[in-house]
Amino acid sequence: MSDLTVTPQTLKIDKLNKEFVINNQTVGVLRDINLVIKPGEFVSIIGPSGCGKSTLLRLVVGLDNQFSGEITLGQQQIHGPGVNRGMVFQEARLYPWLTVKANVAFGLGKGHTEAEIKDIVQEHLELVGLTHFAEAFPYQLSGGMQQRVSIARALVNRPQVLLLDEPFGALDAITRIQMQQEIIRIWGTEKTTILLVTHDIDEAIFLGDRVVVMSQRPATTKAIVTVDLPRPRDRNSFDFVKLRKEIYSEFFSDVEVPFAYSI
């Protein structure tokens, strides 16, 4: 087994602004985003489609460096990609020419021996429950299974932060609920910080320690709701429904309510 252990670090997003230039016009995407995410915390981000929540994840993972403000992980400023952050997209994005095993191994950084690679891959296939499919090609798997492989690939480096960009958005309702339970189990095992972007309010509440509600573009943090419910959560419990109502009205409120949060 790998001897890497996660030293928990805080992810801090400070005065983040992001603009795109489209046809010589500057369009604001993210405006003054401030978030402090505790080590091991599970934070859901919801917002209307096209508001820039996926852009936020792309900045955190380091695919885009054109922004003002600061993103720091522990003491380290984020500027560019790094294996201390893993990402899972809406589409599994597996390489169709590699087997499941090879796809997961592709996630690994440098400096592992063959035996180590074998162990780490095996361990992560066990984690996502796909040991029997190690030799399969992606086309032989269902959408949910492909997404599990994608999660395993993102986790092999034991990232400090796992970024999930609408990872279950393309799955059917039942598979989605199963995957939500899976991700909670994996989170419990791996103890990484998770930042999840979703447009599903139920999913946001079911999974998150906190739910960040974003506004229309340029996206600001409209509200941050703490989900103080015991796990496993019951989607039909009184408190859950109450929270859903609260977030729902927040989501669709057109009036900007100033929120001052100290985290």
Added chain:
Amino acid sequence: MKKSVDWLKENYTALLLPVVLLLIWEVAGRAGWIRATLLPTPSVIAQTLLEVVKSGELFVNLGISIVRVAQGFVIGAGLGILVGVQVGLVKKVRTSTSLLFGVLRPIPVIAWIPVLILWMGIDEGSKITVIAIGSFWTMLVSVIQGIRNVDKKYLEVATILEKNQFTLLTKVILPATLPAIFTGVRVGIDVAWRSVVAAELIAAASGIGYMIMYARELSQIDVVLVGVFSIGITGVLIEQLLKLLEKRLLRWNVNIRES
């Protein structure tokens, strides 16, 4: 055995049309509707085929042409892949070669044959070069297209995982380009096969094109036809071999498996 029976059950209609045409041809020939000096009947052609097979004339010449195609294709396609990867990946190379390639590429391969004969004589060199030129352009275009079509999403994953340029090229870009390269191989071999026959028809002392030309000079129409059809049949065999190879190499490609 069972496999070929199954194949026949599914594809017998593919054989039906040629067989019917041959029958009509044979009947028309025997009835005297077609002049035998211009178009002998299939049975006569079959006899000639047996003769040239027995004498070794057919397979020797066919073999010489196939070896030429193989040599020229390996050189041309190899260079096409190497240059194509550079052009596809490096913008500077793309810009600096655009005019040169733009002018040279549309020239039909056959137009080079007189030039090459003057430079290299009618030996193997000129023929192999003609084939190489033809396969070079097809492969170049396929590789550039293939690289351009590599899904950006695959590249992003590699970026996030901090892969270096070498891993990116060998593990992501080249496998993703492989289907396009295979299209290049199929079209390229087709072009190569055409150019070798053309080159041999114009000037050669051996090869299937030479055999056809020589028989024409002797007015042996039956030998000419045997040569012409053997080109077609060799083409079908090459195509089948390539399909098998493609199936093995591109198991992961859903589009191929379903066709």
